[in-house]
Each structure stands twice: as C-alpha cells, then as structure tokens.
Amino acid sequence: MPLTEIPLSAWRKRSQSFVFRGRTIRYWVAGQGEPLLLIHGFPTASWDWHYLWQPLAQRNLVIACDMLGFGDSAKPLDHGYCLLEQADLQQALLEHLCVQQPVHVLAHDYGDSVAQELLARHYEGRFQMASCVFLNGGLFPETHRTALVQKLLLSPVGWMIGRAFGRNALSDSFSQIFGPGTRPSESALDDFWSLINCNEGTRILHKLIAYIPQRRRLRERWVDAMQRCEVPLRVIDGEVDPISGAHMVERYHQLVPHADTVLLANIGHYPQIEAPVQVLKHYQAFRDRIVLAAPRAAYS
Template identity: 75%
Template structure:
C-alpha cells in the first residue's frame, strides 16, 4: 500500500524554529517514544522524509531539521559550511528538545556524513547513538562518484555555476540519479526546487559542496568508528544510484565487520522518496532485530 505524501505547504506549516549560533533553523518533531533523528541530504531538505514521517511517528519520537544552508533554514552567504558544524547543529537541536537518552539515526547522502561524525563522537563519549541506518551516501570517498554539477561546483568557477543553478539544472541532475521508473513528478520537482531556491540558496551551493573534500579529511576517523561495532548499523541502498549505489555497498561489505546491507533493485539515489514502503519495511525490521536481544536479556 503506497504511503501518504505530506504536501510541502502543510509540512512547512508544521515546522518550528530555534536559533543556532545566531542563525534560524527550521525543525520538525512528531510522535512519542525512543528518539529517532532523521538527517537529510544535499541539496534538498527534511521534506525528503515526508513519506516516512507519519509511519515512523506512530512508533517513535521523530526529529528532523533543515540543516544550516538548506531548505527553509538560514543560508548565510559569508559562512564556511562544515559537516562537523552540522553535527554540532544536530546535537544543539537535541539539547533544545531536552533529549537526553540515546538517539537512533536514519540518514541520507550528505546526512550520512553527519551521522558518521555523530558515530565517531559516540566513541568519544560526546553523544549516545543507539543505532544508525544509512541510505545512499558517500560513506567512503574512494567510492563516491559525483555527478558533473557537483564537480563543477567544486571547481574555481563553482560560485558562478551556483548562481546560475536553476530548476532545469536540478531536474537534469535528478534524472541522472533516480531509478529508471521512480523519478519525481513535476509537482515534486517544483517542491524540491522551492526548498533549494528559498533564501537565495543557489548563491551558496559552491560553499556547501565543500563537504566532498571534508569527507576525505575525516575518512579514516569515520570508518574506524564504524568498524569498532559499538553502534548497530544497516545500509539500505538504491542499487542503480550512479553516485553511491551497488559499488558503495560492495566497499561497505569489504570494510565493515558483519555488514548488514539491503540493496533495492532498480532504485536510485533517493530510496525514501522512490520506494518509501520498502525503506520503511527494512528499517522497521532492523529496529526489531536490534530490540530482540534486549528483550531476551530483560526476560532472562
């Protein structure tokens, strides 16, 4: 049964605002129970999770924000954007909401890197992460295959490309990375573009793209944190994603002990919008699997 969409107009009405280092950040909270932090990707925003939002909120306390520079949050021009700062932002949001218990994480793309930083901080006793599930993302710089627009944004002319970035540019990029039969509708493309262009977002895209070289700097620290096995992990991955599809999962399986991976055939870079029911099924199965040992211990 298809999952219900939350129209962007309604989603925006449900958002709240808090201040992070002088910048207004939009965030969303729903449900009760164990906290589940949803971390979105580049170049979109937390509305990416709208198909999963209601089903997850029936089971957990779901929390998400548009990160600094994304969606409806502030997009300062004179700012050095950093994945480490975005991890600080996630922790600040949890503190704002008075979340003190261990947090489960579900992340995508750029958000995967933020989640990797949180897992590393878990090992440093700076936050408690109960589990993490990664959707398509560049977990390993050596397997990340950026599309042409990303390469150009990283070039010396990136600032010029960013200013020229349009709905047409977004559509062209998305057609490259979605599955062959699961691309976004024209209405969805309008909404994705609305989130990108709000607060003159294209002006800073060349600054946001600095996450790609930053991943290389942090690579060993993040991979070692995953290899320690302190946090239960699963990868749910759209197999035909040219950026971080089946080839990334193969690298994950080679590097991570006892890897837990799920490949979704014919699905691209945005599995949570392309095949949300499948993502939900595999996510809930993961949560059930990691909860079962705790129940057995409680009963013994």
C-alpha cells in the same frame, strides 16, 4: 499500500524554529517513544522524509531539521559550511528538545557524513547513539562518484555555476540519479526546487559542496567508527544509483565487519522518495531485530 504524502505547504506549516549560533533553524518533531533523528542530504531538505514521517512517528519521537544552508533554514552567504558544525547543530537541536536518552539515526547522502561524525562522537563519549541506518551516500570517498554539477561547483567557477543553477538543471540532475522508473513528478521537482531556492540558496551551493573534500579529510576517523561494531548499523541502498549504489555497498562489505546491507533493485539515489514502503519495511525490521537482541532492561 502506498504511504501518504505530506504536501510541502502542509509540511512547512508544521515547522518550528530555534536559534543555532545566531542563525534560525527550522525543525520538525512528531510522535513519541525512542528518539529517532532523521538527517537529510544535499541539496534538498527534511521534506525528503515526508513519506516516512507519519509511519515512523507511530513508534518513535521523530526529529528532523533543515540543516544550516538547506531548505527553510538560514543560508548565510558569509559562512564556511562544515560537516562538523552540522553535527554540532544536530546535538544542539536534541539539547533544545531536552532529549537525553540514546538516539536512533536514519540518514541520507550528506546526512550520512553527519551521522558518521555523530557515530565517532559516540565512541568518544560525546554523543549517545542507539543505532544508525544509512541510505545512499558517500560513506567512503573512494567510492563516491561525483556528479558533473558537483564537479563544477567544486571548481574555481563554482560560485557562477551555483548562481546559474535553476529548476531545469535540477530536473536534469535528478533524472540521472533517480531510478529509471521512479523519477520525481514535475510537481515534486517544483517542491524540491522551492526548498533549494528558498532564502537565495543557489548563492551558497558552491560553499555547501565543500563537504566532499571534508569527507576525504575525515575518512579514517569515520571508517574506524563504523568498524567498531558496537552500535547496530544497517545500509539500505538504491542499487542503480550512479553516485553511491551497489558499488558503494560492495566496498562497505569489504571494510565493515558483519556488514548488514539491503539493496533495493531498480532504485536510485533517493530511496526514501522512490521506494518509501521498502525503506520503511527494512528499517522497521532492523529496529525490531535490535529490540530482540537487546537486554529487556535496556528498553524499559
């Protein structure tokens, strides 16, 4: 049975805001239960999770924000965007919401890197993570196959490329990274573009793309954290994604002990959009397994 879509107009009306380091951040909260933090990818926003939002909220306190520079949140031009600051933002949001218990994390793409940093902080005693599931993303810099538009944004003329980036360019890019039978509709592309273009977002695309070299610098820290094996981890990955598909999962099995992975056939880079029913099934199975494996007192 297909999951119910939340139209972008309705999604935006449900948002709330708080101030992080002088910048306005839009966020969403629903449901009750154990806290589940959803972390979106580049260049989109938390609306990426809209198919999963209501089903997940039936069993969790679901929390998501548009990170700094994304979606409907502030997009300051005079700012150096950093994955570590985005992890600070997630922690500030949880503090704003008075969440004190361990947090489950479900992340995608750019959000995977933020989740990796939160996992590293967990082992440093600076964050409490109950579990983490990664969707398609560059968990390992050596397997991340940079898209052409990303290479151009990283170049010295990246600021020009960003300002010239438009809805047609987004359509071309998504047609290459979505699965052949699961590409977004014209209406969905309009909505994705609305979120990217909001607050003149194309002016900062060349700044946001700095996450790619940041991943390289932080690789050992993050891989070490994934290899600790104390926090339950799973990868749910669209197999035909040219950026971080089956080849990334193969590397994950080489590096992460007891690797728990799910490959989704014929699905590309956005499994939560392309195959939300499958993602929900595999995510809930993962969480159910954690409950069965944990001492009962830990979940009382």
